Amino acid sequence: MNNVTQIVQKVRQAPWRVQRQWIGLFLLALVLMAMVAGIYLNVTVRATLAGRETIALRASITTNQRVNADLETQLAGLISIEAMRRRAETMDFQPANPDDITYVAVPGYLSQSAVDLSTPGINPPVVPIILPEYTESWFDYFINQQASSASAGDQP
Amino acid sequence: MKRHPHAWRYLSAAFIMAVVGIAILVQIVRIQNSPEVAGVINQGNYIWKDFYPPRGEIYDRHGNLLAGNKTVYEIGLDLTAKPDMPTIMLALQMTGLNLTDINYRISQVPDNAQYIVLDDFISADKADTLMTLQKAAHGDPTGKNLDAIYFKAHYGRSYPENDLASNVLGFVTEDNHGYLGIEEKYDNILAGIPVRMLVPADPRRATEYPTIPPGQTIILTIDREIQAAVEKILDQALENTRASSGTIVVMDPHTGEILAMSSTPRLNLNDYQNVKTVFPGETPFNRAISQAYEPGSVAKILTMAGALDSGVVKPETVTFVPEFIVVGGFKIFNWDGGAWGYQDMTGCLANSLNVCLAWVSDREMGSASFYSYMQRFGLGHATGIDLAQETSGRLKLPGDSDWTPVELGTNSYGQGVSVTPIQMVMAASALANDGQMVFPHVLYAQIQDGKQSNTKTQIVGSPISASTAHTISEMLANSLEIESSGALVPGYRLAGKTGTAQIPLPGGGYDQSNVNTSFIGWGPVDDPRFIVYVWLEKPQTNKAASVVAAPIFKQVVEKLVVLLDVPPDAVRLQMIGR
Numbered sequence: 001m002n003n004v005t006q007i008v009q010k011v012r013q014a015p016w017r018v019q020r021q022w023i024g025l026f027l028l029a030l031v032l033m034a035m036v037a038g039i040y041l042n043v044t045v046r047a048t049l050a051g052r053e054t055i056a057l058r059a060s061i062t063t064n065q066r067v068n069a070d071l072e073t074q075l076a077g078l079i080s081i082e083a084m085r086r087r088a089e090t091m092d093f094q095p096a097n098p099d100d101i102t103y104v105a106v107p108g109y110l111s112q113s114a115v116d117l118s119t120p121g122i123n124p125p126v127v128p129i130i131l132p133e134y135t136e137s138w139f140d141y142f143i144n145q146q147a148s149s150a151s152a153g154d155q156p
Numbered sequence: 157m158k159r160h161p162h163a164w165r166y167l168s169a170a171f172i173m174a175v176v177g178i179a180i181l182v183q184i185v186r187i188q189n190s191p192e193v194a195g196v197i198n199q200g201n202y203i204w205k206d207f208y209p210p211r212g213e214i215y216d217r218h219g220n221l222l223a224g225n226k227t228v229y230e231i232g233l234d235l236t237a238k239p240d241m242p243t244i245m246l247a248l249q250m251t252g253l254n255l256t257d258i259n260y261r262i263s264q265v266p267d268n269a270q271y272i273v274l275d276d277f278i279s280a281d282k283a284d285t286l287m288t289l290q291k292a293a294h295g296d297p298t299g300k301n302l303d304a305i306y307f308k309a310h311y312g313r314s315y316p317e318n319d320l321a322s323n324v325l326g327f328v329t330e331d332n333h334g335y336l337g338i339e340e341k342y343d344n345i346l347a348g349i350p351v352r353m354l355v356p357a358d359p360r361r362a363t364e365y366p367t368i369p370p371g372q373t374i375i376l377t378i379d380r381e382i383q384a385a386v387e388k389i390l391d392q393a394l395e396n397t398r399a400s401s402g403t404i405v406v407m408d409p410h411t412g413e414i415l416a417m418s419s420t421p422r423l424n425l426n427d428y429q430n431v432k433t434v435f436p437g438e439t440p441f442n443r444a445i446s447q448a449y450e451p452g453s454v455a456k457i458l459t460m461a462g463a464l465d466s467g468v469v470k471p472e473t474v475t476f477v478p479e480f481i482v483v484g485g486f487k488i489f490n491w492d493g494g495a496w497g498y499q500d501m502t503g504c505l506a507n508s509l510n511v512c513l514a515w516v517s518d519r520e521m522g523s524a525s526f527y528s529y530m531q532r533f534g535l536g537h538a539t540g541i542d543l544a545q546e547t548s549g550r551l552k553l554p555g556d557s558d559w560t561p562v563e564l565g566t567n568s569y570g571q572g573v574s575v576t577p578i579q580m581v582m583a584a585s586a587l588a589n590d591g592q593m594v595f596p597h598v599l600y601a602q603i604q605d606g607k608q609s610n611t612k613t614q615i616v617g618s619p620i621s622a623s624t625a626h627t628i629s630e631m632l633a634n635s636l637e638i639e640s641s642g643a644l645v646p647g648y649r650l651a652g653k654t655g656t657a658q659i660p661l662p663g664g665g666y667d668q669s670n671v672n673t674s675f676i677g678w679g680p681v682d683d684p685r686f687i688v689y690v691w692l693e694k695p696q697t698n699k700a701a702s703v704v705a706a707p708i709f710k711q712v713v714e715k716l717v718v719l720l721d722v723p724p725d726a727v728r729l730q731m732i733g734r
Contacts, residue, residue, distance in 0.1 A: 115219035
């Protein structure tokens with residue numbers, strides 16, 4: 001028993017063993033830091049890429065909206081009253097005189113009503129942009145995973 | 157404790173690293189606050205810039221675009237690219253840009269500027285021409301290229317119909333402010349909310365601009381087809397009569413929706429810079445709302461409506477109409493200066509007898525009742541129509557310092573009182589709409605977040621009863637038929653009244669050589685779909701409204717019955733009978 005105690009004492013007191021312990025701890029800390037830095041770098045790069053892509057898409061949307069507005073205005077110019085009158089004249093149409101017009105009642109015909117420019121469905125249902133994995137706790141995560149796997153298993 | 161023999165090395169390394177770190181921090185702070193950086197910001201490389209959202213579009217009631225947006229360009233010059241100025245100026249000249257303005261801008265640029273704006277709101281055609289030249293000159297071995305020119309696309313206002321409904325629409329200047337008409341009245345909702353940011357003057361350095369919600373789109377009550385037809389008729393009328401100006405308003409008497417509103421002159425809104433040339437001096441932009449005048453005999457319909465409603469006369473009431481009547485110590489004569497003998501009230505309207513109407517207002521109604529009805533019809537007050545720069549006209553009342561008793565007589569036939577065409581239209585809506593006077597408006601609907609909210613009909617008041625409204629409509633329809641008016645349209649029964657009015661001079665008295673001619677009417681009488689008001693100022697070919705204005709009313713109605721799908725009375729009654 002005494003010998004064992006002496007050996008343990010010697011090992012603990014050996015300088016190279018103390019140094020190895022410190023080196024081991026340092027390396028462990030280094031590895032942990034490298035892991036955290038790696039994860040951080042990865043997330044940052046992905047976020048940056050997503051941000052750049054968002055900016056590019058937003059710029060693209062803006063450009064498309066401007067081009068659409070431009071085209072709509074051009075189209076309106078092409079079908080303007082004056083343009084249509086000129087086109088009708090080139091096709092040898094003549095304006096109808098009141099004497100040329102006969103009113104014919106067509107059953108079921110509805111005269112032109114005012115326009116409705118509302119666009120139903122333009123606002124899609126709001127969905128969360130941030131995934132739940134980024135907001136829920138570990139406990140919530142595991143509970144949700146359990147629930148989803150259980151519900152998947154219930155399906156025929 | 158014994159110190160490690162090489163500890164000084166570690167301490168030295170730590171000290172050096174700490175010094176280097178502190179030096180880096182000091183340098184960062186120094187650069188941030190250095191006068192050089194502040195100078196760069198102050199000397200034009202950074203500017204405060206307003207970012208305007210796309211302006212809301214304006215449609216007519218059937219979805220035809222009246223005011224939209226188009227792409228225009230800001231053309232700039234990258235001074236760091238060492239531009240070859242003679243080549244660039246030659247290219248700008250070939251494109252048709254104004255070199256005087258561009259030279260002035262270049263002369264104002266600070267020495268260390270990196271980017272300057274040469275011109276803005278350049279049309280896509282001109283920008284395309286310049287881009288083509290730039291491509292052609294790219295890579296020129298002598299360095300005479302146009303690579304330093306930079307194009308930045310943005311929105312500009314565009315009016316595809318040019319001058320159609322220009323008096324209603326108004327226009328937008330380059331600073332995105334609406335002026336006159338709808339553009340001014342609804343500027344706050346059309347323009348959206350601009351954002352102001354400090355950005356590099358060189359647009360290539362600004363990587364992200366703010367996303368701003370666009371302005372709201374609006375739909376007008378104006379019907380493009382009716383508006384075009386009315387403008388064409390008005391232009392032709394001015395040419396035929398050599399009148400100095402003209403105005404036509406078409407309104408739905410049940411809803412107050414303005415279907416067409418035209419006045420002269422008109423402006424091509426895409427060249428709004430010419431506004432001072434087209435509207436010199438005090439010329440109103442839209443006479444229908446901004447020019448008050450003495451309407452003359454068209455106002456007799458309001459006098460007669462008030463008299464019928466108050467019960468002092470009936471259509472069959474007969475009175476002797478002499479050569480003149482004395483009111484407030486002054487003689488009032490008929491339009492022809494003659495006596496007309498015994499006349500019933502329909503005859504008084506049909507023959508437009510001033511003496512008869514003065515008798516009604518002065519002898520039968522009295523000033524309290526007469527002016528009460530005129531006020532109920534909205535005379536003397538702006539209608540509140542949703543167009544910029546409406547004026548209210550003037551109805552002098554007993555008790556006003558400049559009111560004289562004779563005006564009780566003259567006001568009965570539309571002299572001594574000033575109104576705008578839109579006021580007369582609103583007042584007449586009570587006669588055409590079962591006694592209910594409607595609020596005239598131009599906004600049909602506005603679109604927000606994809607949802608359309610329509611403007612509701614507003615009843616401004618009920619100055620007369622429904623039975624009175626029917627009675628006066630019948631009287632006016634009969635009077636048109638009695639006089640075989642030039643306003644009659646075959647197949648349709650219409651109610652209406654002419655007005656030939658003297659024009660007051662600024663110094664007092666009346667213009668002896670010019671008159672205002674008007675016509676107001678509605679139809680079909682038993683179910684009115686439209687009110688039409690015609691006003692020609694100072695026609696030269698003839699001075700009688702029955703000759704000048706009534707045929708214009710007829711032309712407008714002939715178009716309206718087609719464009720509004722109004723069947724002839726006989727067909728409509730057959731359809732109802734089924």
